Amino acid sequence: MRQSQQGLYLRSIKLLRESVPSFDMYPFHLSAIRNLEELEFHPKVTYLVGENGMGKSTLLEAMAIGLGFNPEGGTINFNFSTEATHSELHAHLRLVRSVNKPRDGFFFRAESYYNVATNIDQMDREGGRSPRIIDSYGGKSLHQQSHGESFFATFLNRFSGNGIYMMDEPEAALSPFRQMAMLSRIHELVQRRSQFIIATHSPILMAYPDSVIYNLSSEGIERMTLEETDHFILMKQFINNREKMLHELFLEENEE
Template sequence: MRQSQQGLYLRSVKLLRETVPSFDSYPFDLSAIRSLDELEFHPKVTYIVGENGMGKSTLMEAIAIGLGFNPEGGTINFNFSTEATHSELHQHLRLVRSVNKPRDGFFFRAESYYNLATNIDQMDRELGSGPRIIDSYGGKSLHQQSHGESFFATFLHRFNGNGLYMMDEPEAALSPFRQMAMLARINQLVGKHSQFIIATHSPILMAYPDAVIYNLTAEGIERTALEETDHYMLMKRFVNNRERMLDELFLEED
């Protein structure tokens, strides 16, 4: 079987428009959701990008719930809930899966990662003498590491391959160097028949060469290239014309 087929677990997501109660209420009033018909996923890496408020996390969360993941992150075996804030979008999505079944899976969510780490510590205390959950994350409590180190410990130790991995803003605590290391780790796992769906603001993380990028805008969803994203163009402009851009920014404050 070719790699393109082995790594394909989730083919697409479709909005069941006829079941939507109203396109005038959240989350269906978001332009990206309102215009959503069917979104096809790349067998290796799919990026979902766009400005804040465009619905990236809302869409990622709904897909993850549809796949059986906990809304706050983790594997399908996690069922903790700090606060039920997820939308009803998942109830109106149809996920088209491949005949291939992933052996591993994880929904990484930066904003609720602290809650995940706390839940792991709690479960390990309750297990007593049984195998510790934290051992599959590197053996050291995620709370006893820096934010960036604990993020990377999950990517390095818990992601095992043959998996479907959803990641919502994984760059949140990663330095540029660590983001490049994350790209290398993604490539390793793709080589082990894994599929990634990543919501990110990072031009570095968006740089995986065999991927598709969907940009969520006020007009809807568009497929784009790295060099055409606002994230890439703005970063390039800032690096190449830092003094001029700073002058423009500070002038706007006067």
């Protein structure tokens, strides 16, 4: 994959197969991990897609830990831990970095974002900082906003550019309109020399044109276009043939 190096911070990852304790144990038994040799990243946006349980979040988490992020999310400076549930995959990955050094970075995890928001409030209460940490997130406690509002406040205010941003299912609390706004924000940040690696189920978020999509499946990892993904195909079929698909779904349910 020949790509411009401008704005590229993480070039690729390699699985250190000789150090893997066993390919029969989690997470190495997952097909996407078992078959992983080297994965190259787009200098702007890389997507990890696929069905639940294929290892998208596990792989993204391992890369984030390798870059120095907290397993539960946040910036490099976040060191809180509510429960150590991350795998040991990060210890068996080699991250190949560019000579470019990011000035900013964030690991966003929808499932543990509540913990990040709680930690920000706690640090501001205890630290007596000026400006407060929350000021870089828009100034309003993330707990005093809806999930969607707090997510977007982070994307809009905390992501400043010249950075690497790892995102795990950022669409979780975003409406379709907000997902399109997120695409616009990604474009703004890409123009400020930012790199994104995103695990997602959203065909809207996958639509950024200057990107690469990797599909994780039981067959391994395959590069594909947006139109080739199951997410896009199923959504298109449902929208164009809603009544027929609903009839088939309900018929299958009755037969069971």
